[in-house]
Amino acid sequence: MACGLRFPSLSSNSFLRFILDAPISAWKHSAAQPIHRAGYLRYSRRHASSSALSRFDVKGCFVATYTPMHHNGDINPDAVPRYAHHLLHNGAAGVFVNGTAGEGLMMTVAERKKMAEAWISCCKERIKIIVHCGALSLREAQELADHAQQKGADAISAVPSFYFSPRTPVDLVRNLKPIAAAAPKTPFLYYHIPRLTHVDIDMSSFLKAAKTEIPSLAGMKYSGFDVAGALKCYIDHGEEFEILWGRDDVMLSGLAVGFESFIGGSYSFTGAIAERIIKAFEAGDMSGALVEQKRLKRIMDLALGFGDQVTTFKALTSMVTIPLGPTRAPLKTFTSEETSTLRKALEKEGCFEWMAKAA
Numbered sequence: 001m002a003c004g005l006r007f008p009s010l011s012s013n014s015f016l017r018f019i020l021d022a023p024i025s026a027w028k029h030s031a032a033q034p035i036h037r038a039g040y041l042r043y044s045r046r047h048a049s050s051s052a053l054s055r056f057d058v059k060g061c062f063v064a065t066y067t068p069m070h071h072n073g074d075i076n077p078d079a080v081p082r083y084a085h086h087l088l089h090n091g092a093a094g095v096f097v098n099g100t101a102g103e104g105l106m107m108t109v110a111e112r113k114k115m116a117e118a119w120i121s122c123c124k125e126r127i128k129i130i131v132h133c134g135a136l137s138l139r140e141a142q143e144l145a146d147h148a149q150q151k152g153a154d155a156i157s158a159v160p161s162f163y164f165s166p167r168t169p170v171d172l173v174r175n176l177k178p179i180a181a182a183a184p185k186t187p188f189l190y191y192h193i194p195r196l197t198h199v200d201i202d203m204s205s206f207l208k209a210a211k212t213e214i215p216s217l218a219g220m221k222y223s224g225f226d227v228a229g230a231l232k233c234y235i236d237h238g239e240e241f242e243i244l245w246g247r248d249d250v251m252l253s254g255l256a257v258g259f260e261s262f263i264g265g266s267y268s269f270t271g272a273i274a275e276r277i278i279k280a281f282e283a284g285d286m287s288g289a290l291v292e293q294k295r296l297k298r299i300m301d302l303a304l305g306f307g308d309q310v311t312t313f314k315a316l317t318s319m320v321t322i323p324l325g326p327t328r329a330p331l332k333t334f335t336s337e338e339t340s341t342l343r344k345a346l347e348k349e350g351c352f353e354w355m356a357k358a359a
């Protein structure tokens with residue numbers, strides 16, 4: 001590992017102790033190596049050595065995008081380039097399309113294909129595009145995976161079957177293998193989000209079971225609330241697989257323990273804050289990073305006081321990017337009065353200034 005400050009082996013528990021014991025001043029010699037390219041922030045503290053990592057090894061912040069919709073609820077793929085413009089401006093390293101935030105599981109296969117095409121044609125070669133292909137029907141998931149590969153997605157991802165659910169790591173491998181096999185040349189990232197799928201299998205054991213069975217496996221999007229489980233995956237498999245840290249509200253904890261890629265539903269509007277967190281951390285300015293992290297969390301908490309995460313975050317994204325339209329039932333769509341109440345609450349605490357990118 002090329003670094004000014006030596007990190008003990010990631011596979012050792014002493015790494016954790018090192019993190020917890022290190023004086024703040026130690027971070028001034030952080031191993032992070034910033035790489036600024038084409039207007040978005042990428043950085044790496046680790047060399048991609050294994051074949052799995054080299055399949056998908058981009059660092060930085062991935063935005064779980066919202067799906068632009070017309071007032072009548074039809075998807076609006078034509079709005080993608082204008083939305084993407086904001087995300088690129090705020091430093092996104094990539095996008096995660098048709099996931100939770102994107103209401104992918106509430107869309108038809110045809111709609112999901114259109115949205116994937118819109119993001120790929122707009123952003124290919126500029127940022128990385130991960131297309132979520134998970135569906136209750138395995139055939140549909142395979143169709144979406146094949147389509148994403150044909151259109152040139154950089155990676156695909158899938159939630160597990162959540163009706164007849166896998167219960168063991170081996171069950172989960174059996175569930176995912178045919179989906180990954182439908183796009184064999186495209187890196188596959190498992191989408192772990194147990195609070196919504198209720199499939200809560202130990203992810204380190206899953207990676208161990210999957211690595212010989214799913215040749216295109218590149219890692220996972222870890223959106224569980226169990227941060228210790230994410231860390232275990234990273235310690236056990238971080239040198240081999242990409243584990244994307246899925247907790248926006250505690251992004252700094254992920255950075256502190258060595259994570260280098262982040263993914264979340266708030267980065268559509270907190271992208272500039274996230275970029276400042278990473279930059280402050282890289283510079284060894286932990287108190288600056290913490291100020292920014294608290295701002296990010298405050299914005300999320302304020303918004304969540306008004307409703308579910310997709311509804312509130314989509315409304316907030318519409319305030320700072322472009323109008324993205326309604327959400328689909330059973331999610332709620334804000335009335336204009338509710339939107340205005342949310343806006344006022346955010347204005348009162350200066351959140352829009354925090355979310356703006358410095359010139």
Ligand SMILES: CC(=O)N[C@@H]([C@@H](O)[C@H](O)[C@H](O)CO)[C@@H](O)CC(=O)C(=O)O
Binds near residue numbers: 065246250263264265
């Ligand atoms: C419901 C929702 O939007 N959850 C967020 C999280 O990033 C969430 O903001 C995070 O867990 C809070 O720390 C993501 O899981 C969304 C996401 O990654 C996706 O759209 O697939």
